Amino acid sequence: MKSPAEAPGSSAAPVIAAQGLGLTFGTGDGDVVALSNVDLTVKKGEFVSFIGPSGCGKTTLLRVIADLERPTAGTISVNGQTPEGARRNRAYGYVFQAPALYPWRTIEKNVALPLEIMGYPRAERAGRIARALALVNLTGFEKKHPWQLSGGMQQRASIARALAFDADILLMDEPFGALDEIVRDHLNAELLRLWASTGKTICFVTHSIPEAVYLSTTIVVMSPRPGRVTDIIRSTLPAERPLDIRESPEFLEIAARVRDGLRAGHSYEEAL
């Protein structure tokens, strides 16, 4: 089993490399600077969490990586290509902040969507769908339509959809925000297992400091408007992470550092 902690140190070429990245939205009443001068390097096999105040540009950054938004300044490469090239090569799976399920498809068919598009053989699909749904604990809801599911169940369906196919990179935007603690712990553990066994590179947006610390090899702390990276924290936690590691002093120390970064970011503009 590959050690997550080792990943940052490995000499692999960067999967994501951004220099001086900036993005400004032009709106009816003035520009909004969502990202400004972001430098970032993510190596293969890393698990990077992004944490920062609401509206600081986390989603925007993920969207730039995914080629859903064009930066207005700086450069970025994904898998050594342009983001567009990477997207065309189906380099990543994306879990959006909102579930974005298609209302005219059942849950099963929603999960099948990427498989159909990427041309997975029909025989293989059923198995993948069943496994992905079982993973997020939605077995039995295959034939339901999205509006017949609770908010958390919809979010889980959208996670299943992104896990049903094989992509080197996973971009996840607050995937577990609407889940209760128990399910969340379970999915955290599952995600770690998946990551360790497949060597995927994962970019993960979360608001939960413990979650970020528990999962990541690297934690990127961002500050709001204009969204900048204020701190990059390399985790010193071991590769094996039982749930109770969250009570260890090392863990709490990292968590404190993240919290400080977050608080600093807040005080930057939004005095609470």
Add this chain to the structure above:
Amino acid sequence: MKSPAEAPGSSAAPVIAAQGLGLTFGTGDGDVVALSNVDLTVKKGEFVSFIGPSGCGKTTLLRVIADLERPTAGTISVNGQTPEGARRNRAYGYVFQAPALYPWRTIEKNVALPLEIMGYPRAERAGRIARALALVNLTGFEKKHPWQLSGGMQQRASIARALAFDADILLMDEPFGALDEIVRDHLNAELLRLWASTGKTICFVTHSIPEAVYLSTTIVVMSPRPGRVTDIIRSTLPAERPLDIRESPEFLEIAARVRDGLRAGHSYEEAL
């Protein structure tokens, strides 16, 4: 200032009283029992949190209280009336699990919506809107449209909308799910202050155990499908709750009890 801890003991008539409440959704492939035999009494001025696994019926219960869903079994009264009567009397404000902002209205106008409908005088509106937006820290985004806001900002806008007008009851469905810890702490404190100073009755769905314990006078733990109430925990915390109360042994004890209840619920059907 009224003491939240006293509320449950007070002899006020119940604001919400449900007996044997049940709700079954008929779907294309079989019925889904969302609520089954729920008994619940909420007194005036209580702060009740609902916690339970994803899909256990928390939203459904809130919707029944709000007269957005008709129960298929049992009885329920709100403010001594039918839920419909209470709704017609504008007894409550509701924060939905998804933001549900109207795309054709700016943020400001979205917050103005209930004020317009309930006929608040024009002169009063501007002040209320400004206060509500300041409370959720969205000052400066008045003129933006919903799609120009981040996920967390949209959620905050929808909270501002529910706080802009005066309702005796507040129904909040995971209002702080998409917010970072700092903002969340801030809003928790604000909510407590609001509750204490106005004597509102609040029903609050959350997935965060500390949040539930920190805020509530009563915590209702639910178990999944068919959604039932498995535990009702009366908080023994004092009325004044500084943020560091969360490290007190009393707090941790209640939290542990909630966690146990939650875990039990999970093991009931969904073996993880």
Add this chain to the structure above:
Amino acid sequence: MGQALTRSTPFAIGVVLAVLVLVWYAAAIPMNAPWQQGVYGRAGAVDVPFTQFVGDVWNQDKPILPTPHQVVREIWNTTALVPPHMPRSLLFHAWITLSATLAGFGIGTVLGIGLAVLIVHNRATNRSLMPWIIASQTIPILALAPLIVVIGFNIFTGQLGLPPDPARFLSKAIISAYLSFFPVAVGMVKGLRAPEQIQLDLLATYSASPAQTFWRLRWPSALPYLFASMKVGVAASLVGAVVGELPTGAVAGLGARLLAGSYYGQTIQIWSALFVASILAALLVLAVTLTERLVNRRLGARPA
């Protein structure tokens, strides 16, 4: 029981119809009265009892406004009592018009969808074609219809060697398609652009091809717009087919029948042809509505 009855659709239609029929009979009195007075005047009849007056007004041979029973009787006489293959039968004409309508509607819908797809997917088409599609609809079709007849009919009969009847059928279908493609095109352009950004983004992350995006997202999102447009389009098709029967030599079909009725001042005949055309339209719209329900059910749409 009573509840169920008053809430049923046939009951509602019945009540609304009954009101309309009453208004209609009432309106027929003032409209046809002047003429009746003229008749009485010439015949020297004075002090005609009101009941007889009303009876006469409701039963004129060539009234300004025929009464419902006159129209119904005429429809009955020309459908049930005449073999359907005879030119005297309204069914004969209805079929001729309907067949051209269906052909035109088919062509128009396919064309409208095709154009919308081109417009949504091709920048140059979007910018250059759309204004001209709009302009095309401002050309009064009746002005163009003779041209279609003269040139089109010649091409069909001359170059393509079709006999006159199919050539006439085609000319009508073209006019009918011309009228119906537009609502479909406009509605579909709107519908194909209706998906939310996040839904498009999802497919972008899969690097889905335009065809995949089309079938899996744009098409289902456009369906509500398509059906609303098709209801308008099918009605427009029928109007087109009827209009197309004017210049093509007023040979057969409901349009020809209307026209022929008007040459000889046969208002009752005009109204019955009008009614059959409208019934046809209502049935066609109903067919589209039922298809919509079916499709919605298949798609598992959320009940409203």
Add this chain to the structure above:
Amino acid sequence: QDALTLQLKWVTQGQFAGYYVAKDLGYYEEENLDVTILPGGPDIAPEQVIAGGGADVITTWMAAGLAARERGVPLVNIAQPFKQTALQLVCGPDSGITSTEDFPGKTLGVWFFGNEYPFYAWMAKLGLSTEGGEEGVEVIRQAFSADPLLQGQADCISTMRYNEFKQILDAGIPEEDLVIFDYVAEGVGMLEDGLYVLEDRLEDPAFVDQMTRFVRASMRGWAYAAENPEEAAEIILNNDQTGAMTLDAQIYQVEEAAALTQGSNGALDEADYRQTVDTLLSAVSPDNPAITAEPEGAWTSIVTDGL
């Protein structure tokens, strides 16, 4: 057999009885012709159809034929079955019109689409403005039927004696209550249904021969229709696809139309031609330029010479 297409100016009706009779009774076949008759309609201009190659021969009014010729469709009259005319202006009993002096300030219904030339020539002759007002007449574009008169929307309307006129009578207004202006009597009569072909076709002797046979058979048809109006009306009804006609009306129409062919063997009388041209030229105005110059070669007798 030689195939021929005849484009009519109007829908299938007694007005064209001769052609339908000739076709149904096999007169064309006897002349070794295979004739297709295309009915017209309110928006079919036969001149346009023949210019586009959709017909070999058309029936139209002479004024319209000459006008088309001046606008670049080289039509030539080859025969004139209708010797008399049937166009009238009919004024209702309440219009207060007894003579042309009463016209100013009145509303008159006129058929357009190439049928308005006689009317405008007449107004020019009377010196009346057609722009409305106290001194002039108000012109409205009349549709297919006699309704505007029956419903009092116009003081006078255009009628064909064989069609709309009968509708007025049928509607119960007795003939003696009506004031009828006959275009011939007013000195502005113009030849009605004649047969026209494109000029260049006549350079081909074979075509001329076909036309001769066609006119001969058609005139036989007319003669038969005049003798047997009921049978001719039956034939019309059989050829009518709309199923909207009544036998009575068609018998009447055949009788009236056949009367118009009285004294014609198909050949055009040059005097009649002159009258039409002179009337048209006397009324040239920028608003209504039917023709502006003396037509050249607009008729020929080479077809009827061979009868």
Add this chain to the structure above:
Amino acid sequence: MGAPGGLAPLAIFSALAALSLLRFAHPLPLLADGALAIFGLAVILFTLGPAMPAPFWAGLVAVWLATWLLVDRLSLEIALRRLPEQPFALIIPLLFGVVLLVGWEAITRGAGVPSVILPAPSAIWARILTSTGTLWADLQQTFKAVLAGYAIGCGLGFVLAIAIDRSGFLKRGLLPLGSFVSALPIIGIAPIMVMWFGFDWPSKAAVVAVMTFFPMLVNSVAGLGAAGAMERDLLSSYAADYWQTLMKLRLPAAGPFIFNALKINSTLALIGAIVAEFFGSPVVGMGFRISSEVGRMNVDMVWAEIAMAALAGSAFYGVIALIERAVTFWHPSVRGA
């Protein structure tokens, strides 16, 4: 005349066009593409005469292709924001129109189509210039009916949609009958309207009203059902009454559908008014002019009227489309475009 000498410019154009294939290897500036297309259009017009030989037609196709390429490149440049939206959004359809007109001119004159069948654009233009007074008078007459009928028809359709929406009874009873009215064929009602409302424009307005009524009804009903479930729940939680829900939620959500109908109707209204004039009218109006001038073989005048109708109709549509953009700015179809 189509003399060989006259084809020399065509040869030059063909050579240039062939050379311009280089652009695929070596990108040419946009200006060069534009110059080539315009040169080609000019060459076609310049060499045009009766009975053109085959190379001319090949040239015509080449010009069409060259212009298409230009349009495609221009659209791309606009999409990439390298060219401003404003003049070019107009220039592109105009360019398309110019090609259409040149092709039309070339075919009618080059292949000798009789002018009573289809006159050349140049002849139509000449006619427009000499008949501005008549055209203007006709336009005014017809637009009275268009505007009045459009307002009444759309208004009625909308009000009825609300009534239907308000009452389940009407929804069941009236909606099916609404589609009945939809296909009251215009040629059937036009004479009746003349009978009822006289020869002047009110009878045409009535026809237009009947024609535009149904599209508005259908689209409004569809639009009123378009608001999302949670958006409705929100208002229901405020105990908003019917009219508040209508004004604050359902009408805005129905906006895209309503504008759909307004746009379709803007063209229907014009057709309706013109066609209605075929069935009895005063001696002014576009429909009157069109049908009487066809009968007089003045087909150039007919097309002059049609050109006016197309221009006025497109302007009408354009105004509605602009209002739509302003009002339904939030709809993805507007936001994204």
